[in-house]
Amino acid sequence: MFGLFKKKxxxxxxxxxxxxxxxxxxxxxxxxxxxxxxxxxxxEAIQDQIALLMKKTNETS
Structure with a gap:
């Protein structure tokens, strides 16, 4: 219920x-x-974008 209004x-x-x-x-x-x-x-282009974003988030963590 609490995740109902959580932004993706x-x-x-x-x-x-x-x-x-x-x-x-x-x-x-x-x-x-x-x-x-x-x-x-x-x-496949979207998959590449996902990989790029995941790489960026891992570098900043």
Whole structure:
């Protein structure tokens, strides 16, 4: 209940976006290969952003 109004960190937001893109990628993989590949590229770019943010937070800690 107390976590209801907790703001999400930028990493959590990106992880949720990554998961959504991977779901779309998987759904499209059987019907439209080009769109599926585009979603995968978007997801990989977000994964790179997550890794970069995690690296920055680890360096400052």
């Amino acid at each position: 960190s930028p990493i959590e937001k990106l992880q949720k976006q990554y998961q959504q893109l991977m779901k779309e990628y998987h759904a499209l993989s059987t019907s439209n290969r080009g769109a599926s590949d585009a979603k995968f590229v978007e997801a």
